[in-house]
Amino acid sequence: MSTTHAETVDGALPHEPEKATLEGRNKVLSFWLFLGGEAVLFGTLFATFLALRNQTNEGPTANELFSFTTTALATLILLVSSLTSVFAVQAMHRHNVAKLRVWLIVTVILGLGFLGLEIYEFSEYVIAEKFGMTTSAFSSAFYTLVGFHGAHVAFGVLWISVLIGQLFKKGLTVVTAPKVYVSAMYWHFIDVVWVFIFTVVYLLGKVG
Amino acid sequence: MTSADHQATHDAVKHSQRHEGPQKHIIVFIFSIILTAIAFAAVIAGGVNTAFTVLFLLLMAIIQVLVQMGYWMHLKxxxxxxxxxxxxxxxxxxxxxxxxxxxxxxx
Incomplete structure (x- = not known):
């Protein structure tokens, strides 16, 4: 029996290793409480944005700035990465550590792709469109909301990268499994927030 | 417990823990893509009155979020x-x- 597995009575890793220990179950439950708090955080940022989105101070407006192509591409990248993290958790439930790592690596690469696109987008706004953090109430609200989401993506990329390293070092155990499960939940939540961002910020910005 | 019994329980456990396949998650993914495409198309096409478009976009987003949270985050x-x-x-x-x-x- 591999020593990287936390042993149960018969020496096998349980079917859903993230729920096998009380500590694992508590971690998952309390992560939901954290996500509830995250919903409040993003809710207040959305509230600020919705209140200020027409205060452009004679700077660029949403309709002038946003491009459908960039938004659609960012949406597609994040949606695919959410699916690959589902596949990661499914590989974990099959105790296939190699596949689990591959899907997590794909998720991280897609996360980096999303970040690269967002950095390119922001730099275009700041340099070409003269749309900086202090241009207008709209610009401040926009950069705060979308930037907070981008920071969450960046944190997720770092977190999942560290987990991949830990999976190489320690393998899949009842200790590492809850971490993987919880990070996948975090990643889905980031995608859920993005659904509201592309709708409320980008598409509503185009509608007027 | 004899070895045979042990094997039997083990098999029973294995059986009850049959893994779910990727199909339903791929369906959720395609569904999300379609809802997103509809939302983009509604804005690009334009023409319809603004209040209706806004409510329609919000509805598309809420459905997509509920489905993803239900299936991908296992809330269901x-x-x-x-x-x-x-x-x-x-x-x-x-x-x-x-x-x-x-x-x-x-x-």
């Missing part, structure tokens, strides 16, 4: 009562903040 699985309460609590406070801010700027 059993034993998720507390997570659902946490999320409803979070969304309730978020919604209150949004309604308050809009009320404040519109009236």
């Amino acid at each position: 699985d059993r034993g998720h009562m507390m997570p659902i309460i946490f999320m409803i609590g979070g969304f309730f406070v978020a919604g209150t903040a949004i309604v308050t801010a809009l009320y404040w700027v519109w009236w």
Whole structure:
């Protein structure tokens, strides 16, 4: 029996290793409480944005700035990465550590792709469109909301990268499994927030 | 417990823990893509009155979020009562903040 597995009575890793220990179950439950708090955080940022989105101070407006192509591409990248993290958790439930790592690596690469696109987008706004953090109430609200989401993506990329390293070092155990499960939940939540961002910020910005 | 018994229970456990395939997650993915495409198309096509478009876009987003949270975050699985309460609590406070801010700027 591999020593990287936390042993149960018969020496096998349980079917859903993230729920096998009380500590694992508590971690998952309390992560939901954290996500509830995250919903409040993003809710207040959305509230600020919705209140200020027409205060452009004679700077660029949403309709002038946003491009459908960039938004659609960012949406597609994040949606695919959410699916690959589902596949990661499914590989974990099959105790296939190699596949689990591959899907997590794909998720991280897609996360980096999303970040690269967002950095390119922001730099275009700041340099070409003269749309900086202090241009207008709209610009401040926009950069705060979308930037907070981008920071969450960046944190997720770092977190999942560290987990991949830990999976190489320690393998899949009842200790590492809850971490993987919880990070996948975090990643889905980031995608859920993005659904509201592309709708409320980008598409509503185009509608007027 | 004899070795045969042990094997039998082991098989029974194995059987009850049959793994779910990727099919339903791929269906959720395609469904999300379609909802997103409809939302983009509605804005690009334009023409319809603004209030209707706004409500339509929000509806598309809410459906997509509910489906993803149900299937990808497993909220529809059993034993998720507390997570659902946490999320409803979070969304309730978020919604209150949004309604308050809009009320404040519109009236």
